[in-house]
Amino acid sequence: MGKDKLGVCVVGLGIGYAHARSYSKMEDVDLYVCDIDRAKVERAKRELAVKGTFGTVDEVLESPKIDAIDAALPHDMHKDVAVKAAEAGKHMMVEKPLTRNLAEADEMIEAAERAGIKLMVAEWQRFAPSIVKALEFIDEGLLGEVFLVCVYQLDFAKITGWRLNKEKAGGGNLIDSGIHAVNALRLLGGADVELVFSQTTRFVLKEMEGEDTSVTVIRFKNGIVGNLITSWGISTPGPHAYFTVYGTGGSLWEKLGSDGGLYIRSSKLPEASEEPVKVDLPKVSGFEAECRHFVECILQDKEPITGPKEARADLELVVVAYRSAQTGMPVRLPL
Numbered sequence: 001m002g003k004d005k006l007g008v009c010v011v012g013l014g015i016g017y018a019h020a021r022s023y024s025k026m027e028d029v030d031l032y033v034c035d036i037d038r039a040k041v042e043r044a045k046r047e048l049a050v051k052g053t054f055g056t057v058d059e060v061l062e063s064p065k066i067d068a069i070d071a072a073l074p075h076d077m078h079k080d081v082a083v084k085a086a087e088a089g090k091h092m093m094v095e096k097p098l099t100r101n102l103a104e105a106d107e108m109i110e111a112a113e114r115a116g117i118k119l120m121v122a123e124w125q126r127f128a129p130s131i132v133k134a135l136e137f138i139d140e141g142l143l144g145e146v147f148l149v150c151v152y153q154l155d156f157a158k159i160t161g162w163r164l165n166k167e168k169a170g171g172g173n174l175i176d177s178g179i180h181a182v183n184a185l186r187l188l189g190g191a192d193v194e195l196v197f198s199q200t201t202r203f204v205l206k207e208m209e210g211e212d213t214s215v216t217v218i219r220f221k222n223g224i225v226g227n228l229i230t231s232w233g234i235s236t237p238g239p240h241a242y243f244t245v246y247g248t249g250g251s252l253w254e255k256l257g258s259d260g261g262l263y264i265r266s267s268k269l270p271e272a273s274e275e276p277v278k279v280d281l282p283k284v285s286g287f288e289a290e291c292r293h294f295v296e297c298i299l300q301d302k303e304p305i306t307g308p309k310e311a312r313a314d315l316e317l318v319v320v321a322y323r324s325a326q327t328g329m330p331v332r333l334p335l
Helices: 016-024 038-047 057-062 075-087 102-115 129-139 178-189 286-299 308-327
Strands: 006-011 029-034 050-054 068-071 091-095 119-122 146-154 193-201 213-220 225-231 241-247 250-255 261-266
Touching (some): 006 016, 006 057, 006 286, 016 029, 016 068, 016 286, 029 057, 038 050, 075 091, 075 102, 091 286, 102 119, 119 286, 119 308, 129 178, 146 178, 178 225, 193 308, 213 308
Parallel strands (some): 006 068, 029 050, 068 091, 091 119, 146 225
Antiparallel strands (some): 146 241, 193 213, 213 225
């Protein structure tokens, strides 16, 4: 890019505050923030190394100080802000999901390609040490031939604001926090998805228009089958794994809770051939890693790991799952 320091503006200081905190630690970034809530802006100014602030997205787009935008905004704003950012020549990282539907996604991607800017989705779990190490183990063949992948994103959430509106959100739980699990399932499955059967429910969060719970069965083109369960209605999920991968020569899983971490049993590892062992993982923040990656992609002209193609594939699976839940029938991909 020809610059040693990047001007990055975080727009939206909800979950975006974790992004701003990450950029604040980077010596090659000048951090700016933008939010309509002045209290959030003032907090950022007090706690972080903020170079400057903006009141509106348009001000951000017009500023020559800004090279890149990190937008943590409601889903229905993603497409318009991304297209405007591309037209203004600003690189863009947008919070997951890419947007609400495939038509909006394609418009965003086309705008970014025309402008020659980097477009990335903030999928922090892709950079989590447990996911990174699990993918390494699978690639090394330590599980033998993988045949089953399960991912469970279970939580209890108090949903307010725009997330209550199905049109604004693009759906409910699955397209929101559930899309983290979608990305994890796709990565661990290691291939494109060819068939999806899904059911959704709303038993707990009746104030929502979208689903609070989803159950999805997936077949990958490589023959692996997957099971995906996501929910915002689970008040006490109990002990369970976030993800589990089963192979002919072993298995691995990320256990949640006080004794959580990544565990592996493998016939190819003497120390783990009989009983599972806990894997030592680096203490890396997924938020910091994704923000660092975004900056490096711009400064070093690299393509983002969680770029438009990856993000669109996650969104397509969600769209197909919703179609399956509506019709009661399995749906084949691609659409």
